[in-house]
Amino acid sequence: MKDEQIEALAKILKSMSHPIRLKILCLLQNRELSVGDIRKQVETTNANISQHLNILRAQGIIDFRKEANFIYNRITDKRILEMIVKMQKLFCPDHKE
């Protein structure tokens, strides 16, 4: 594994390694959600969620779609989805699909 690849992967892991961001990614696993939807399941402010979403967007992990004055977010990087599935299997053996 080349150093450049390690650097790139470390960045991705870093952006996933915050509890709020990791939870957002789990929530987005099967569906797209607005900031408000996420807000209902994560205890923090909308502004804070927006900031975390920005970090995930900058990393190219998620994308968004605008509808009325809602913004629906979804995971674009299939590799991230695969990683989340794998991590759930490894670290939450009782997880149900």
Next chain:
Amino acid sequence: MKDEQIEALAKILKSMSHPIRLKILCLLQNRELSVGDIRKQVETTNANISQHLNILRAQGIIDFRKEANFIYNRITDKRILEMIVKMQKLFCPDHKE
């Protein structure tokens, strides 16, 4: 996925998300290595590597074995090994075993 599990997983990801630590984990994938061995492949000081190893130990990801005045490190958490394998497949498709 429960919040506690997410918190725990986020911590693990965080400890893996530093380029030096991620490289160390890749190096330890198939063998055990001393600080000096690692030093030869990572451009930094021994003290710095030692500190990063401490972080991985505190997280329970790696373990060590003492022999003479060398300390050999190895990955203890099989789940971490599986994750590294998965990540290599996902992010380094040209990777050869």
Next chain:
DNA sequence: CAGGAATTACAGTATTCACTAAAATAAGCA
């Protein structure tokens, strides 16, 4: 026991990160 190699522990500093609060933008609706 003295010398040296390998590793760790301990400050100090500089950078990065996370959260809060407040202001700004955008879009629907009366």
Next chain:
DNA sequence: TGCTTATTTTAGTGAATACTGTAATTCCTG
């Protein structure tokens, strides 16, 4: 247009992180 809702942006602060350099520790070897 004015009001409300949804989201983003910005600025500021306190905390966490990373690296450097140096001192301390451990343990082999002669």
